[in-house]
Amino acid sequence: MQTYLVGGAVRDKRLGYPYSERDWVVVGARPEELEAQGFTPVGKDFPVFLHPKTREEYALARTERKTAPGYTGFQFHADPDITLEDDLRRRDLTINAMAEDEQGQLVDPYGGARDLEDRLLRHVSPAFSEDPVRVLRTARFAARYHHLGFRIADDTLALMRSMVDNGEVDHLVPERVWKEMERALGERNPEVFIRSLRDCGALARVLPEVDALFGVPQTAEHHPEIDTGEHCLMVMQQAAQLSDQTPVRFAALTHDLGKGQTPEDEWPRHINHEQRSLPLVKALCKRVAAPKDYRALALLAAEYHTHCHRALELKPKTLLKVLKASDAFRRSERFEQFLLCCEADARGRTGFEQRDYPQADYLRQALRICQSIDNRAIAERGLTGKEFGEALERERLARLGELRAGTNRPD
Template identity: 55%
Template structure:
């Protein structure tokens, strides 16, 4: 069999990165030949097989032809006549269209290795425009590779603008949008995902609530970057730095200020009540993209409470307790730590303020820990019943918050 390592594994090897899954393409074979060699079939839409020993995926070389709207509208053709170059030609970017044979020799008909050297994300050919998902994939690759110096080729960005303007992105199903978004949020520079989509006009199609933040001014004394869209980019990157790979915190960072797009023009650049105004568009976004419940709950909590956490050192003990209760912090304690990190990301995600201290994070964790040390068993007695136990527990927790306050807190 003529077997080639392809795609991301070759790309990452050339970049000096640890490759993830290793995918292979098989040229000149039939499904029957694969089965006879002991491979196990797993592909539904096209012939993909698992190696009998390594379980690595091996796909027969194939071509694709556009047959309908959206990313599913393709007819796949796979048979022994399909060449390696034809298989590589259907791929999205040149850096993903490189193959390597068993001896380590590269097959690179579209200059992917050259683009890796130049740190350029470039589409393979005109068929790029046939799949709207590739716009999101370009943005997601930028979230991963922008720290390495990658930029989008001007001709690729031009095609992405055409695709965005055509309305083709409306055919994307919510699950695929969320999949690309969540992978970008787990990357080192999620801001590159947002900025790439904004620059090509796609953000308005997939995340209109975030697109609406660009051009909205904030008070320069608190936000030297002024533009709310730029602020959100900075917060996303700070969240990635503080909590690498935590997509729930990343999503909360992305959506915490949606209400600023709804501030009446006469109130700008102030944003009174933007926390409350942001809840409705955030719920709509979560519903549309079918965002997981844990991500949704944390995002709503951060949107609603982030200014309260910023003012934590000024809040009364009873107010702190009620905030923790409102966030369900006694039943789900882990979310308070996530809330604290997301709020720190918001405070430090500002131009020139990335190294500012944020004592509120540790203070919130300390006060929360103090309340968790109190249990219903500690205050139980024969004289107290139902609601009385709850009120006694509340008072005991508030008392512990007061004891745990740090000097000056």
């Protein structure tokens, strides 16, 4: 029985990139032998065990055979006669098909170390095309290592295109799409995930609402980059620089979906695109199984980002509407996420990347002013229920009126 460190830990160690998890492959063993040593079986489809002390995953070397479309259409086979090279051959990319033996020596039968040096994401074998999730994973790795100069190899990109053309990508299920997408949103360059999917044609199948934005023009005065799809990628990039929160980055991606539905005879203007965005955001979130908090923030940013941009011009009634719609009085964290989305939108334009965004501080001050109202003083006037609510509303509007008049404007 031999044990090898495999996968991401081997890859990232050689890159000098931080990693926290270690995975292991065991060659020449049977399940009962590991259980006799105290390992706990956890694998449903193939033998995977947790180490009795470290709780790290140890998998028996295995091969797989395609039996049906999609990522679940595989039959796995684990046997003591299966070699390490057999196990590594079934992996997606060469940089993920390296191993280290118990002495720390590299085992690299498919050229992963060379591809690390060449900054290439290359498939191990034609079997790559049997699992549509690998299209998403490759795009995610492109986002993860973009800042290090990595790119998808031409032959691998061609293979990914063929998987789109032959319909294999259409067998992706929402839960796996979201798992890869959420991880990609957490990378340093999440916009590269979207661009990579578009490069191979998968974006039109997975996120058609986003794909529809490319080629749609905007007014050059406000959007020197012109193309709406490119704008959304720039907004994602700005969101990644402003925040490590993945819901913010997701909302940045989806905030302008309605522009993809603007009639061509109205281009480059996009009147009422905010309202057109809402059903598209809902449809996208349902298709990829996005969690409720992601959906809520995406809808909020889609409907009210223009209001935020115009905050300094808003009448008190509209300003209060934005605060209520964002649930700012109860959910300050989501309100801050909304402001980050809007700031990313304002900066996600060619030449505007370093532009200040005073609107966010103005809205924060508006919230603080409303929160400073003494509710007890209103209650002491004998007001309850509806009358109390109406009095509080009047006081808030009065305070916001003073803010708009300049009495309490931020410096």
